[in-house]
Amino acid sequence: MTDRSSPVQLSARHLTRHFATRVPGKLFQAKRVVRAVDDASLDLVRGQVTAVVGESGSGKSVLARMLARIISPTSGDLVLEGTPIPARAKRTLEYASKVQLVLQDPYASNNPVHRVRHSLERPLLIHGAQKHEVDDLARAALSRVSLDPPERFLDRYPHELSGGQLQRVSIARALCVKPDVLLADEPISMLDVSVRLGILNLLKGLCDNEHLAILYITHDIASARYLADEIIVMYAGQIVERSRGTALVDTPTHPYTQLLIASVPDPSDPTSMASQSEEHSSFAVPEVGCRFAPRCPFAMDVCRTSDPPDFKVGEGHTSRCWLYANESEAVVEMALPERRREGETTKT
Amino acid sequence: MIADPLKTQSAAKMTESPQHSVAPVSARHDFVLEVNNFSVDYGVGEDMVRAVNDVTLKLRRSQVLGIAGESGSGKSTLVYAMTRLLRAPGVISSGDVKLNLTNEGDPEEVTPLSLVDASERELRNIRWSHVSIVLQSALNALNPVLRVSREFNEVLKTHRKGMTRSQRHDRSVELLKMVGLNEDRLARFPHELSGGQRQRIMIALALALDPELVIMDEPTTALDVVTQREIINELNDLRSRYGFAMIFITHDLSLLVELADEIVVMYAGAIVERAGASELYQAPRHPYTLGLLNSFPPLHGERRELAGIPGSPPDLAELPEGCSFAPRCPFAMQRCRHEAPPLTNIGDSDRSVACWLHSGDPSVRVPVELSREMNPSRTRVTALKERT
Ligand SMILES: Nc1ncnc2c1ncn2[C@@H]1O[C@H](COP(=O)(O)OP(=O)(O)OP(=O)(O)O)[C@@H](O)[C@H]1O
Ligand SMILES: Nc1ncnc2c1ncn2[C@@H]1O[C@H](COP(=O)(O)OP(=O)(O)O)[C@@H](O)[C@H]1O
Ligand code: SF4
Ligand code: SF4
Numbered sequence: 001m002t003d004r005s006s007p008v009q010l011s012a013r014h015l016t017r018h019f020a021t022r023v024p025g026k027l028f029q030a031k032r033v034v035r036a037v038d039d040a041s042l043d044l045v046r047g048q049v050t051a052v053v054g055e056s057g058s059g060k061s062v063l064a065r066m067l068a069r070i071i072s073p074t075s076g077d078l079v080l081e082g083t084p085i086p087a088r089a090k091r092t093l094e095y096a097s098k099v100q101l102v103l104q105d106p107y108a109s110n111n112p113v114h115r116v117r118h119s120l121e122r123p124l125l126i127h128g129a130q131k132h133e134v135d136d137l138a139r140a141a142l143s144r145v146s147l148d149p150p151e152r153f154l155d156r157y158p159h160e161l162s163g164g165q166l167q168r169v170s171i172a173r174a175l176c177v178k179p180d181v182l183l184a185d186e187p188i189s190m191l192d193v194s195v196r197l198g199i200l201n202l203l204k205g206l207c208d209n210e211h212l213a214i215l216y217i218t219h220d221i222a223s224a225r226y227l228a229d230e231i232i233v234m235y236a237g238q239i240v241e242r243s244r245g246t247a248l249v250d251t252p253t254h255p256y257t258q259l260l261i262a263s264v265p266d267p268s269d270p271t272s273m274a275s276q277s278e279e280h281s282s283f284a285v286p287e288v289g290c291r292f293a294p295r296c297p298f299a300m301d302v303c304r305t306s307d308p309p310d311f312k313v314g315e316g317h318t319s320r321c322w323l324y325a326n327e328s329e330a331v332v333e334m335a336l337p338e339r340r341r342e343g344e345t346t347k348t
Numbered sequence: 349m350i351a352d353p354l355k356t357q358s359a360a361k362m363t364e365s366p367q368h369s370v371a372p373v374s375a376r377h378d379f380v381l382e383v384n385n386f387s388v389d390y391g392v393g394e395d396m397v398r399a400v401n402d403v404t405l406k407l408r409r410s411q412v413l414g415i416a417g418e419s420g421s422g423k424s425t426l427v428y429a430m431t432r433l434l435r436a437p438g439v440i441s442s443g444d445v446k447l448n449l450t451n452e453g454d455p456e457e458v459t460p461l462s463l464v465d466a467s468e469r470e471l472r473n474i475r476w477s478h479v480s481i482v483l484q485s486a487l488n489a490l491n492p493v494l495r496v497s498r499e500f501n502e503v504l505k506t507h508r509k510g511m512t513r514s515q516r517h518d519r520s521v522e523l524l525k526m527v528g529l530n531e532d533r534l535a536r537f538p539h540e541l542s543g544g545q546r547q548r549i550m551i552a553l554a555l556a557l558d559p560e561l562v563i564m565d566e567p568t569t570a571l572d573v574v575t576q577r578e579i580i581n582e583l584n585d586l587r588s589r590y591g592f593a594m595i596f597i598t599h600d601l602s603l604l605v606e607l608a609d610e611i612v613v614m615y616a617g618a619i620v621e622r623a624g625a626s627e628l629y630q631a632p633r634h635p636y637t638l639g640l641l642n643s644f645p646p647l648h649g650e651r652r653e654l655a656g657i658p659g660s661p662p663d664l665a666e667l668p669e670g671c672s673f674a675p676r677c678p679f680a681m682q683r684c685r686h687e688a689p690p691l692t693n694i695g696d697s698d699r700s701v702a703c704w705l706h707s708g709d710p711s712v713r714v715p716v717e718l719s720r721e722m723n724p725s726r727t728r729v730t731a732l733k734e735r736t
C-alpha cells in the first residue's frame with residue numbers, strides 16, 4: 001500500500017463515525033447511537049472528481065470532515081499517498097496543506113471583518129510562506145479561480161462580493177496552500193443558479209488542468225453527473241450505490257437511487273411526477289436489516305433481518321441491495337417502482 | 349364590466365364594513381388577480397433602488413403562475429408588496445393590484461378589491477380566507493413556543509367564528525391528513541418537526557380556509573429533492589381537488605415547467621419573458637431565459653460542457669442604461685446598450701418578451717436558439733430528446 005506512483009491521493013478504509021445522543025423525556029435516559037457514517041471506503045484519485053450524493057442527514061458532511069481530519073472516526077483508517085494515518089493522531093499542518101475543505105456557506109466561512117487579502121495571506125503564512133511572497137501568491141490564487149484582475153478583489157470585504165465571488169475566494173484560499181486533495185461540501189447549494197455552473201466548471205478545470213483529486217458533495221444528482229468520474233450515493237450513513245462514470249444515473253439499481261432520480265424535476269420525463277407523495281420523514285432508520293427497508297417498495301423478508309452487502313451490478317458499479325443477490329454480474333436497467341411492482345423486471 | 353378599483357375603494361371606506369360592501373359585479377371574472385404597472389422601491393432619495401419595475405400580470409382562476417429568476421430579481425418583493433406584507437423601507441411606488449373575490453352564496457359573482465388601497469381591516473379579512481401566502485422563510489414561520497394545534501386553532505378561531513372547539517380540532521386533523529401528516533403532529537412543537545413536515549404544516553394552514561389564491565415563495569428550496577417531490581405532488585393533488593389558483597416562486601425553472609400553466613421570468617425587477625410553461629421550456633425567446641435553462645445540468649443525454657450565464661447578477665443600484673441584461677447577454681447589439689426593450693407580444697402569439705431581437709426589425713437576425721419552433725405534433729418527451 002505504499003506505492004508512491006499510484007494516482008490515488010487519499011483513501012478512506014471502512015470509515016465509521018457514530019454519535020451517542022440521549023433520547024429526551026425518558027425517565028431512564030436512553031442512549032441512542034446515531035450511525036452518521038458506517039463503513040465508508042473510497043479513493044480520491046488525482047485528476048478525478050468523486051461525487052457523493054445523498055439527502056440531508058445522510059452523512060455526507062461527517063464523511064468530508066473525517067477526510068479533512070477535523071473530526072476523528074470511530075473506526076477505520078485514512079491513507080494519504082500510500083501512507084496510513086494513525087487513527088488517533090492529531091491533524092498535522094502537513095496533512096492540512098495536502099487536504100483542504102471548502103464549505104457550503106461562503107458567508108459563514110469568510111470572516112466579515114477581514115478583507116479578502118487577509119483571508120488568503122493568513123493561511124499562507126501559517127503554512128510557512130515568506131512575508132515578501134504572500135502578496136504574489138494571493139494574487140495568483142485569485143487568478144486561478146478567475147477573479148481577475150486580482151487587485152479588484154484583494155482589498156474588498158466579504159459583504160462587497162457576491163455569493164459566487166465569495167465562494168471563489170473560499171476555493172482560492174483552499175488552493176493557495178497547494179493541496180493535492182480538495183474536499184468541496186455542497187459548494188454550490190447556497191449560490192445563485194446563474195453562477196453555479198461557473199463554480200462547477202472551475203472545479204472541473206482544477207481537476208483536468210492541475211490534476212487535483214476532488215471530492216464533490218452534493219444533494220443534486222444532476223450536478224454530480226455533470227462533473228464526476230465516480231459517483232457514490234449515501235443513505236443513512238451507508239454507501240448504497242456507486243459507479244464509475246455516470247452508470248448509476250443512467251441505469252440506477254438501488255431503490256433509493258431510483259427514488260432520488262425519479263424525484264428530480266425533469267420536464268423531459270413525464271414519469272418523474274409519478275412517485276408517491278406520502279411523507280417519508282416519519283420512518284425511523286431500523287437497527288437491523290436494510291436501512292432503506294421502511295421506504296422501499298420492493299422490501300423482502302431478508303431485507304428486514306440482514307443488512308445487504310455490496311453486489312456487483314455492472315463494470316465498476318455496485319449496489320447494496322438484496323435484489324441483486326443472485327445476479328451479481330447482471331446489469332439491471334432502471335425500473336420505476338410501479339413497473340417493478342407488477343413483476344415486470346427488466347434484467348439483461 | 350371591470351369595476352374601477354378607485355371607486356371600489358372609496359365605497360368600501362364609506363361604509364367601513366368589514367365585508368366587501370361594493371355592489372358585486374355580476375358575471376364571473378376570469379382572472380382572480382390583475383396586476384398593472386406595479387413598481388416597488390426600497391429606500392428613498394439617493395439610496396433608492398427599484399426592486400420591482402413596472403410589472404403587469406394576470407392570473408386566471410384555478411391556474412398556476414410560475415415566477416422564475418435568480419435571487420435578487422424581485423420575486424419575493426413583488427408578492428410581498430402585492431399582498432401588502434411589505435415592510436419598510438419597501439414602498440409601493442406605482443401601479444395597482446386587483447383581487448377579484450368570489451362571493452360566498454353566489455360563486456358566479458365577483459367583487460374586485462384593490463389591494464394597494466385596501467384598509468388594514470379589509471386586508472385582515474381576505475388574508476387566509478381568500479388569499480394565503482407561504483413565505484420563503486416558512487421554515488421558521490411557525491411560532492417556536494406554540495404547539496402546532498395552537499396555530500390551526502388561531503386561524504380557525506379568527507375566521508370561522510361559529511366553529512366549536514371540537515369542530516376546530518376535527519378540521520385541523522382533516523387538514524393535516526390532506527397534506528399527508530399524521531394527527532399526532534398536532535401536539536408537536538416546531539423544533540420537533542423536520543423541515544419538510546413544517547413546510548407541509550404551512551401549506552395545510554394556507555389551505556385551511558379554502559382560499560381562491562395561494563402564493564408560495566420558494567416553499568421547497570430548502571428541502572431535499574425527495575421531500576420536494578412529495579410536496580409538489582401533494583400540491584398538484586390538492587389543487588385538482590380544491591381548484592385554487594396559485595403563484596409559485598422558485599429559481600428552479602424545471603420545477604416550474606412541471607407545475608405551472610404560465611411562467612414569467614424576472615430579471616432586475618422586471619418581467620423579461622412571459623409564456624406558457626412548455627412554450628417557455630421548448631422555445632425560449634429571451635437570452636436570459638435561455639441562460640437559465642442552460643444553467644441546470646441535465647439528467648439524460650450526452651455530457652457536455654454548459655456555459656450557464658456569464659457575469660454576475662445585476663446590482664440594482666447601478667443598472668446599465670438600455671437593456672439591463674446587456675452586460676451578460678451574448679447577443680447584445682448596439683441598440684441594447686442605450687434603449688431599454690419594452691415587454692411586447694411576439695407577433696400575434698399569446699407570449700411576450702422584452703428583447704430587441706424580437707422587435708420584428710428585418711435587419712436583426714434572431715439566433716437559432718431563440719427562434720426554435722414549438723412542434724405540437726411531437727410530444728414533450730421526444731421534442732426534448734432531439735434537443736439533447
Ligand atoms: N456532532 C453531532 N452529534 C450528533 N449527531 C450528529 C453530529 N453531527 C452530525 N450528526 C448526525 O449525523 C448524521 C449525518 O450528518 P451530516 O451533517 O453528515 O449530514 P449531511 O449528509 O451532510 O446532511 P446535509 O445535506 O443536511 O448537509 C445526521 O443524522 C446528523 O444529525
Ligand atoms: N429590506 C430591504 N432593503 C433594501 N433592499 C432590499 C430589501 N429586501 C430586498 N431588497 C433588495 O430588493 C431586490 C429584490 O429582492 P427580493 O425580492 O428578495 O428578490 P428574490 O425574491 O427574487 O430573490 C434585491 O436587490 C434585494 O437586495
Ligand atoms: S435490500 Fe431490500 S429493502 Fe433494501 S433497498 Fe434492497 S430491496 Fe429495498
Ligand atoms: S435586448 Fe439586447 S441585450 Fe437585452 S436581452 Fe435582448 S439582445 Fe440581449
Ligand SMILES: [Mg+2]
Binds near residue numbers: 060061062
Ligand atoms: Mg452537510
Ligand SMILES: [Mg+2]
Binds near residue numbers: 484566
Ligand atoms: Mg426571494
